[in-house]
Structures are given as structure tokens and as C-alpha cells.
Amino acid sequence: MKSVYLFGIVLSIILGSFFNWMLCCESYNINVVEADYGTSDKVAALASPFIIRDLTGNFEFKSDSNFYFNRSNFIIKRPVSSQIDKGVTSLKSYIGNQNNKFVDITGFYDPAEENNSAFPNLGLARANAVKNYLLSLGVSSKKLNIHGSAKEGLVLQDQSIVEGPIAVTITENANIKDAQAIIDNIKEQPIVLHFDSGKSSIELNQSQREKYLSMVRALDKVDNVSILVEGHTDNTGEAEGNLVLGKKRADFIKDYLVSNGIAPIRIQTISKGQHEPIASNDTPQGRAQNRRIVITVN
Template identity: 40%
Template sequence: MSKKTSYILGIVLTIILGTILYYFVCCSVCCGKESCENKQKETKSAVVPEIKDATRNAFMIKDANGDLNIEMNDNFNFKTSNFSILDPVSGAVESGVLKLKDYLLGNPLKTVGITGLYKSDETNNSAYPNLGLARANSVKNYLVLHGVPSKQIDTYGELNDGINPDDTSTLFGPIEFGVLTSDPSDTSSMDELKTACDAIRANPLVLHFQTGQASISLTKEQRQKIADISHCVDKLGVKIQVVGHTDNTGNAAHNVVLGQQRADFAKGYLIKNGILDSNIETSSQGPKVPIADNATEEGRAENRRTVITIN
């Protein structure tokens, strides 16, 4: 073997030996042999996202203490982060609602509970404390429009991350129903409701916004107040009173019109959130009832308000 060949062979052996030593020493000591093997595996296989089947909850209403038993595959459907019922509602569901109406009218001590389900990754754009309660309220209105007495309906919201939408972001049946029988001698629930309604009258919901504003941002407490107001309307048959107020800047007659516009805007917001038009009355006081000093900008801002209460 020539000297030149021996030299080249030595270089090749050095490279091979260096590579082997690098693998066993660096991978095992510096980053851990197991870690290196995992990294190699990661480069060989792509991450495949988990695909979950869409949840499809059936429309079921059963009375354990009666003869009502309604069950069908269809139900009320919603888009994710939305509380409006998707059209069309199937004929089977409409037929089930009419059976429920007849059953409740014939059993005035029975109530149907509607529980709306929602996921933690949904956005709540409603006026209610959670999206589930907003969905339950939408279904309640559907029932009322089909003749079910609102006094015999209770609404709830429940977090449930076990429900999955389809690939069009549709949630199939995030609604559950239950039937209860009331005890006429137990007035505790009605007493609690009347206390909550009196609290609304003593401390109404007050909104501050400008006419033309596209949306209303509510606090947690304000959302709960709207839920309480809706409950008072359903159970006691009261009306919602929406009154617009202004500061004393400008023409008095114009301010009355401006106050009415603010009241109408708030009414539209309530209707959008599932409170029936027939349950809302609006009016304007213009600048007549200030609650702060109109001599300051802060006081005028307080006076530019819309008050929502019940009669």
C-alpha cells in the first residue's frame, strides 16, 4: 500500500470514528440518547390532528311521573359561538313541541326545564351570563311562540366540553329537557323570584352608550341582571320598561327624540337576545330626570343613559 493511499485511508477512518463517537457521546451525554432517538422519530412522522365525530343529541322529553315520552333523532341546532336556532327546525321537532304544549296545558303543575349546553372555547356574544343560557332562552321563545306557557318553562345553562361540532361548525342538539312536578304548597321558589324582581325595580339596569353604537358590552353583573329580568317576565307576566335619558345640552325637543332613539336601540338589543318584542315598552324622558350635575362633562355623561327595569 502506498503512502498516499494509507494517508487517505486514515482520513476516512478518522471521519467514520468521529461520527460514531459524536453519536454515542453527544447524543447520550449532551441531549440524552432517548431524546435524540425521539427527535429522529419526530422527523420521520408528521403530527396528525385528532378528528372528533360530531355530537348529535336527540330531542328527548320524558316525565318520570307522567305519561309524556317524546324522543326523536332531530333537535334544535346552533352554530358555534351563536345562540340563534338554525333554520329550518324539523317537522318532527315541531310536532314534539306541540305534544309538549298539550301536555303542559293539561298539567298546570308540570314545568319543563330547558338546559342549553356550551363549550369552554366558544365566544359568548349574548347578553346572558353564558351561551348555554342564551340558547335555552332561544328555545324557550320557540316554545312560547308555539303555545307553551312561559310560566311553565325554566331555563338553564351548562358547560359541556363533550359536545363536538361538525366540519361546518354546527352543533347538533346542544339542548336537554327535563320535566318536573311542582308542589303547590311549596312557595319558596316563587318567593325567591319575587325578591329578585323587587331588586330589579330598586336597582335597575343602567346602560351608558352613544346612539349608533353597534354593540353593548356588559359586565358579569349586568348579564345576570338581564337573565333575572327575563325570568321575571316569563314567570310573573311583567313588562320590561326601557327609558332613554339625555343631558340638557341642545334643544329640549331634540333631546326627547334622542332619548327615544337610545331606548329603541336598547330594545333592539334585548330582542336580538331573545326577549320578545311584545314584552318590551320604550319611552323617553329626555333631559327631565338628571341624576348628576349637567354643569360638568362627567355629570352629563352620567345623565346620558338608558334605564331598563320592570313594571
């Protein structure tokens, strides 16, 4: 009987040592997974908080939830936490009638990410997406300003989802001093895009991206102004058919602008067809100049 008792003790020790070894190894494996993200403390910070802070006052909101984006993307992943909605509602109430209070929304991007937006950088596109979200909850566009900044080592989930690349602060800086002057400048020097035959994609150069950013910022500050997209063609084919073609191209650009954060109601499209050439249609080079889209404001 004593031998059976001793055998039980020895067996318990052996089993305990075995399971302790198993748990130790399992814990080590978890740490390896954490290291794949960078460091274990970065994984612990995956729930990076969403903070709204008044730099010149006493308002502060903090939530463990945040905005999320796919890598190299600027569309907010849904659903957005109700905690963030609560914070935005508090923000709206706080800045409501304070004429000297404005909101700076800064979007961050890793330089290694691709920028497929119309903005000069992906951070601005993300900030604009968050701005539109605040607008949907009733915050005035005249109170909101967008910025973009490069930031290496953004927190990732599953190596593909960027967590919380957004900073929101309340300031007393309106940022845009004369939005109407910007509108007037765009009227004089609109964005002009040229269409090759069969072209189905948009690629803005850096100057056009900067002008687009100015347009977006000014639209937020000036009432009763909309974007006008004009479609133009060369004189190949029938004039009536070219009117239809010009409208299709204008509508194509409208869809592109909507995907980049402009409300559809603020965009008008028209077609001038072949009736307003800027170069001779007698040469291939001239016809290429006439196949164009003009993005302006009215």
C-alpha cells in the same frame, strides 16, 4: 385458445387486486376525515337525538332530529324538523292541566365559545331561544324554566355548527318561588347603561347579565308586566333634540333586547331627554352619568 383463457384469468386477478387496493385507500381517507372531527364514533353520533323525558312520570319523546346553532351563537338554525314540532305538541298536551309539571330547558355551551348575548352564559341564551320556540307552539311560559351549563366537546358539523346542545326534562320543580318579588327588586334596582358619545354597541357586565336573566325568568311567570326602557341625555344641545336622541337610544336598546329573546310587544320605550339628570351637567363626569339608559319593568 387456452392461453387467451389463462390470460383473462390473470388479468381479472390483477384488476381485482387493483380495485381492492383503491377501495381500501378510499376507506382509509374517510376515516381520516372522521378523525378531524375527533373520533369516528363521535361522527356516527352527529345525529344526536332530541329527548324530552319526565323524571317523575312515564312521558318520553325521542327524535333523531335536533336543534342546531352556529358556533358562538344562540339563534336556532331553521328550519326546525317537523318531528320536533310533533314532540313539543305532545309535551304541551301532557303537561297541559297538570299543575305540578314544569319543563326544564338546559342549554349547553363549550367554554371556548364566545358569549355575545345578554345572558350570563351562551347556554342560557340557547335555552331561552328554545323556550321561545316552545312558546310559539303554544306551551305556557309559566311552565318553562331555562338553565345553562358548560360542556366541553359539543358535537359539531363542519366545525362550525353545534348540534343538539339542549336537554329537556319534565320535573315537579317550579324553580321560581316568588317572581313578583324579583319584579319589585328590579323596579328598585334597574339595569343602568351609560352611553359614550357615538356609542353603537352594548356590553353588559356580569352583574347586569344576572339581573337580565332574573328579569327574563320573572316575566315568564307574571302576567301584565312589561319591560320599560328609558332614554336619558345630558343637556348638550337643544332640549327638543335631546328628547329625540333619548328615544333613539331607547329604541336601540329595545332592538338589542329583542335580539336576545324578548318579544317586542313586551317592551316599551320612552325618552326623558335631559329632564331627569342624576348628576351635574357642569362637568364631563356628570354629563357622562346623565347619558344613560334605564331598563326596568312596569
